[in-house]
Amino acid sequence: YSGTYATPFVGIGVFLNNIIKLLFVLGGLIMFFNLVMAGFQFLNAGGDPKAIEQAWNKIWQSLVGLLIMVVAFGIAGIFGLIFFGDPLFILKPQIEGPL
Numbered sequence: 001y002s003g004t005y006a007t008p009f010v011g012i013g014v015f016l017n018n019i020i021k022l023l024f025v026l027g028g029l030i031m032f033f034n035l036v037m038a039g040f041q042f043l044n045a046g047g048d049p050k051a052i053e054q055a056w057n058k059i060w061q062s063l064v065g066l067l068i069m070v071v072a073f074g075i076a077g078i079f080g081l082i083f084f085g086d087p088l089f090i091l092k093p094q095i096e097g098p099l
Contacts, residue, residue, distance in 0.1 A: 020076055027069050034062040 038058035045051035077087040 024069060024073070027065065031062045031065050031069075034058055034065075038062065 038055045041058065042052060042055035045055060081087040
């Protein structure tokens, strides 16, 4: 798309939107992979307390990472509300057509 935007900051919103979506997808995939690997580690621990503790630590770290992603989503919504008047602007901006 080679048109111009109606306001100068719409392009920044679109860019931030794409970056945030990419980070959420990557974070979700990494969290899912870590959770599955921790589950396998837990199942293959064979009663070894140290291996079970490592598996639980990995599970907790994955869940804390998920919580951080959810909080970041909320903060992005708050910034969108404060700076753009719409809580979903950064997360889902509307692209303006050429004038």
